[in-house]
Amino acid sequence: xxxxxxxxxxxxxxxxxxxxxxxxxxxxxxxxxxxxxxxxxxxxxxxxxxxxxxxxxxxxxxxxxxxxxxxxxxxxxxxxxxxxxxxxxxxxxxxxxxxxxxxxxxxxxxxxxxxxxxxxxxxxxxxxxxxxxxxxxxxxxxxxx
Amino acid sequence: xxxxxxxxxxxxxxxxxxxxxxxxxxxxxxxxxxxxxxxxxxxxxxxxxxxxxxxxxxxxxxxxxxxxxxxxxxxxxxxxxxxxxxxxxxxxxxxxxxxxxxxxxxxxxxxxxxxxxxxxxxxxxxxxxxxxxxxxxxxxxxxxx
DNA sequence: ATTAAACAAGACTAATATATCTTATATTAT
DNA sequence: ATAATATAAGATATATTAGTCTTGTTTAAT
Ligand code: SF4
Ligand code: SF4
Numbered sequence: 001x002x003x004x005x006x007x008x009x010x011x012x013x014x015x016x017x018x019x020x021x022x023x024x025x026x027x028x029x030x031x032x033x034x035x036x037x038x039x040x041x042x043x044x045x046x047x048x049x050x051x052x053x054x055x056x057x058x059x060x061x062x063x064x065x066x067x068x069x070x071x072x073x074x075x076x077x078x079x080x081x082x083x084x085x086x087x088x089x090x091x092x093x094x095x096x097x098x099x100x101x102x103x104x105x106x107x108x109x110x111x112x113x114x115x116x117x118x119x120x121x122x123x124x125x126x127x128x129x130x131x132x133x134x135x136x137x138x139x140x141x142x143x144x145x
Numbered sequence: 146x147x148x149x150x151x152x153x154x155x156x157x158x159x160x161x162x163x164x165x166x167x168x169x170x171x172x173x174x175x176x177x178x179x180x181x182x183x184x185x186x187x188x189x190x191x192x193x194x195x196x197x198x199x200x201x202x203x204x205x206x207x208x209x210x211x212x213x214x215x216x217x218x219x220x221x222x223x224x225x226x227x228x229x230x231x232x233x234x235x236x237x238x239x240x241x242x243x244x245x246x247x248x249x250x251x252x253x254x255x256x257x258x259x260x261x262x263x264x265x266x267x268x269x270x271x272x273x274x275x276x277x278x279x280x281x282x283x284x285x286x287x288x289x290x
Numbered sequence: 291a292t293t294a295a296a297c298a299a300g301a302c303t304a305a306t307a308t309a310t311c312t313t314a315t316a317t318t319a320t
Numbered sequence: 321a322t323a324a325t326a327t328a329a330g331a332t333a334t335a336t337t338a339g340t341c342t343t344g345t346t347t348a349a350t
Contacts, residue, residue: 040309061317062319064326106280107160107277118259
């Protein structure tokens with residue numbers, strides 16, 4: 001819906017790193033085990049995140065990955081763009097009749113445009129630290145029951 | 146984003162039928178030409194819409210398709226469901242960590258849920274007649290320039 | 291009746307997204 | 321130095337979606 005499966009895995013991995021932040025590197029396999037992501041597949045996704053400097057990797061024995069920078073300053077859309085690439089210039093959304101503009105909109109424009117805006121806003125305002133906090137909180141609640 | 150390419154084509158075809166409504170049947174090829182949709186592919190999509198009674202087909206020479214009922218009473222989500230099938234019971238949206246509920250939501254829940262609601266609302270409140278009217282209006286504006 | 295023109299249906303192909311396999315390279319403990 | 325263990329990288333495989341081809345069936349004009 002919002003992004004590919006690959007991007008979803010990437011986000012999950014980065015949330016994991018934020019939640020269990022450490023000075024020691026975290027193995028990719030630790031994350032893929034925890035979230036049940038195919039190991040090699042996640043490894044490749046991690047590679048592209050490393051190239052985009054969202055992660056740092058330390059190779060060799062006792063190696064692993066770290067966050068590339070402070071999770072408070074990493075926003076969802078960065079992760080999505082890194083993996084799925086930026087959205088196309090003329091993104092045909094909704095019904096896909098011809099090109100869109102505010103003057104000659106497609107027939108869904110007036111309801112769809114605000115929704116699209118809300119999605120963009122969500123992806124560009126949510127940062128990793130907040131997301132990870134909420135995951136921790138969720139886990140706390142679930143364990144209580 | 147909202148539905149598959151097939152569903153998009155299906156919507157386009159039904160908008161066409163609404164806009165150029167007629168007592169004579171409209172050939173599938175007329176529509177596929179007008180909207181540049183692969184003919185045979187649209188034919189198959191049309192078949193499933195016929196099965197779901199959203200369209201009626203008249204076979205043989207001078208045959209073609211009609212709307213199954215009044216376009217005022219056909220809503221977008223019906224077309225989408227007919228082609229893409231209904232959404233999964235436990236639709237994992239957003240980040241996809243475990244299952245979702247209002248009590249133990251995934252970390253995007255509070256921003257994503259209202260958006261999801263808006264999308265559902267859009268699909269279930271937009272009817273064909275309105276959409277077709279807007280297309281006509283759009284065409285009028287574009288021709289003026 | 292014959293034939294042309296339309297939809298119907300299912301097999302087949304192509305493109306894309308998702309996932310796995312294999313080999314290379316880097317790093318560290320011994 | 322050697323072996324173990326990690327990421328790096330690209331080839332290969334599988335699944336899903338999109339699109340094509342072939343043949344069949346229905347209908348109406350001739
Ligand atoms: S909804 Fe608006 S932005 Fe989206 S395709 Fe239609 S006109 Fe363009
Ligand atoms: S956003 Fe809400 S509804 Fe969607 S997966 Fe998260 S908890 Fe579930």
